[in-house]
Amino acid sequence: MSNSKGFLKSSIGRKAIMGLTGLFLVTFLIVHVSINSLLFVGDSGATFNAAANFMAHNPVIRVVEIGLFAGLILHTVQALLLTLANRKARPQGYAVVNGAANSSWYSRSMGLLGTLLLLFLVMHLYHFWWPTKVAVFTDHEHNTFDEIKAVFTDGTMGIISVLLYVIGCISLAYHLLHGFQSGFQTLGLNHKKYTPLIKKTGIGFSIIVSLLFALMPIGFLIGFIK
Amino acid sequence: MAGTSGKTINVTIKVWRQKNKNQKGQFETHPMKGVSVDMSFLEMFDVLNDRLITEGKDPVAFDHDCREGICGMCSMYINGRPHGPKQGVTTCQLHMRSFKDGDTIVVEPWRSAAFPVVKDLAVDRSAFDRIIASGGFVSVNTGNARDANSILIPKDDADQAFNAAACIGCGACVAACKNGSAMLFVSAKVSQLALLPQGQIERDERVLNMVNQMDEEGFGNCTNTAACEAECPKGISLENIARLNREYISASNFANRK
Ligand code: SF4
Ligand code: FES
Numbered sequence: 001m002s003n004s005k006g007f008l009k010s011s012i013g014r015k016a017i018m019g020l021t022g023l024f025l026v027t028f029l030i031v032h033v034s035i036n037s038l039l040f041v042g043d044s045g046a047t048f049n050a051a052a053n054f055m056a057h058n059p060v061i062r063v064v065e066i067g068l069f070a071g072l073i074l075h076t077v078q079a080l081l082l083t084l085a086n087r088k089a090r091p092q093g094y095a096v097v098n099g100a101a102n103s104s105w106y107s108r109s110m111g112l113l114g115t116l117l118l119l120f121l122v123m124h125l126y127h128f129w130w131p132t133k134v135a136v137f138t139d140h141e142h143n144t145f146d147e148i149k150a151v152f153t154d155g156t157m158g159i160i161s162v163l164l165y166v167i168g169c170i171s172l173a174y175h176l177l178h179g180f181q182s183g184f185q186t187l188g189l190n191h192k193k194y195t196p197l198i199k200k201t202g203i204g205f206s207i208i209v210s211l212l213f214a215l216m217p218i219g220f221l222i223g224f225i226k
Numbered sequence: 227m228a229g230t231s232g233k234t235i236n237v238t239i240k241v242w243r244q245k246n247k248n249q250k251g252q253f254e255t256h257p258m259k260g261v262s263v264d265m266s267f268l269e270m271f272d273v274l275n276d277r278l279i280t281e282g283k284d285p286v287a288f289d290h291d292c293r294e295g296i297c298g299m300c301s302m303y304i305n306g307r308p309h310g311p312k313q314g315v316t317t318c319q320l321h322m323r324s325f326k327d328g329d330t331i332v333v334e335p336w337r338s339a340a341f342p343v344v345k346d347l348a349v350d351r352s353a354f355d356r357i358i359a360s361g362g363f364v365s366v367n368t369g370n371a372r373d374a375n376s377i378l379i380p381k382d383d384a385d386q387a388f389n390a391a392a393c394i395g396c397g398a399c400v401a402a403c404k405n406g407s408a409m410l411f412v413s414a415k416v417s418q419l420a421l422l423p424q425g426q427i428e429r430d431e432r433v434l435n436m437v438n439q440m441d442e443e444g445f446g447n448c449t450n451t452a453a454c455e456a457e458c459p460k461g462i463s464l465e466n467i468a469r470l471n472r473e474y475i476s477a478s479n480f481a482n483r484k
Contacts (some may be wrong), residue, residue, distance in 0.1 A: 007478040010435055011407075011447045012471055012480030071355035082447045095253065096332045098306030099404065102456035108404050110449060182450040187407050188472025190465050 019186035021075040045145025052144040106174040113175040120168030152220035165217040173210035233476040235327040263323035287345040298394030303334040308398035336401040340443040360439035361432035362415045390417035392460040399454035405446035410454040413470035429432040430477035
């Protein structure tokens with residue numbers, strides 16, 4: 001038996017892409033937050049720089065990076081297409097909607113949270129990813145730790161950056177709060193015993209990862225990361 | 227029943243009026259005085275319609291049939307929620323005691339591209355019928371009453387199938403969903419058969435056809451907000467949607483056939 005219309009064109013297929021790419025991006029977050037947590041070591045970034053340097057020059061990581069961007073683009077484009085289709089499914093809206101009575105605000109605001117994350121990401125790539133790339137390709141000495149420090153300790157601009165990063169982290173927390181468990185549900189991975197565990201893990205993951213990320217710019221600003 | 231409470235309230239009804247599918251609609255306001263709190267929501271509409279007819283006006287069109295929560299016909303979106311403020315009941319089982327004196331109650335039809343308004347609050351839900359016709363059945367002979375006892379079914383499966391079969395096809399899930407998705411309905415109809423031995427023969431074909439029809443009808447895509455589960459008058463669980471996803475992913479990609 002074959003799927004006449006094609007799996008990837010069906011609503012469930014398109015949702016499966018959202019779930020798969022979303023969970024893939026979650027694995028990236030695990031790596032990212034682990035390495036960045038070395039900022040907290042307190043040795044003026046010696047450990048962190050060693051790890052960052054390894055990541056920047058390792059060929060396997062470079063290939064994975066391409067996959068990462070592909071996943072991110074797929075997740076974003078698919079989300080846009082699905083949102084447009086969903087708008088069409090209800091051309092005339094309700095005069096009164098009591099959404100709070102039946103669902104969480106963040107589960108209904110994944111598009112908004114995702115957009116905030118995307119904007120954050122543009123700034124974030126401009127701050128750190130791009131300078132690293134330039135340094136690697138031009139074979140320059142590159143001290144990532146000092147670079148991060150410079151962004152967040154640059155007077156008023158530094159404070160603004162810290163604020164924007166914290167907003168980014170809050171968006172991430174709520175996006176994950178819904179997205180983590182949602183990814184499993186979409187892929188049909190539901191189980192009497194494991195689903196409650198997945199939900200709890202999702203909540204813990206969202207809060208811990210976002211908090212750790214947020215503490216980095218804050219740490220530079222108020223000086224507990226030295 | 228132990229008699230009535232005799233208590234009455236005054237409410238204002240803001241109801242959606244629309245002549246037919248193609249015309250634009252608008253809200254109409256009707257003050258309702260001395261409404262018995264023991265009336266059902268539909269009885270309150272009966273009173274309103276009686277008045278409209280006596281005044282020589284057009285009564286409000288709305289769907290209803292059994293008036294005891296089993297047919298799924300009554301479809302009203304009341305103050306921002308399908309079937310009103312109470313959980314686990316249909317509009318016909320909602321009573322005026324759920325409202326306060328002086329309340330303004332806004333009543334709208336289900337809003338979905340797949341459920342066009344026929345008139346006022348009545349919408350055309352034949353999209354659901356077409357989804358059922360595409361695969362929500364078994365075409366094997368299931369025997370007669372005594373055969374039911376000879377086909378052994380694990381208690382857990384029987385219970386889950388029964389729970390899924392409680393869906394009355396009212397469409398509140400679609401009405402509640404911000405995406406206008408029909409996944410809860412389709413998942414209930416796929417689950418009730420996928421869980422039983424009699425449903426195995428057409429299992430793959432069924433889920434492929436029903437999801438395909440669901441997509442064709444123009445329902446939206448599920449984002450797991452769980453609004454449907456919270457508003458479903460029959461307590462159909464989100465686990466059914468996970469099962470539907472699983473059934474569809476497996477039938478599309480892993481069924482070892484051409
Ligand atoms: S799943 Fe619930 S809300 Fe949806 S049609 Fe069935 S009974 Fe109505
Ligand atoms: S009229 Fe039958 S369920 Fe309400």
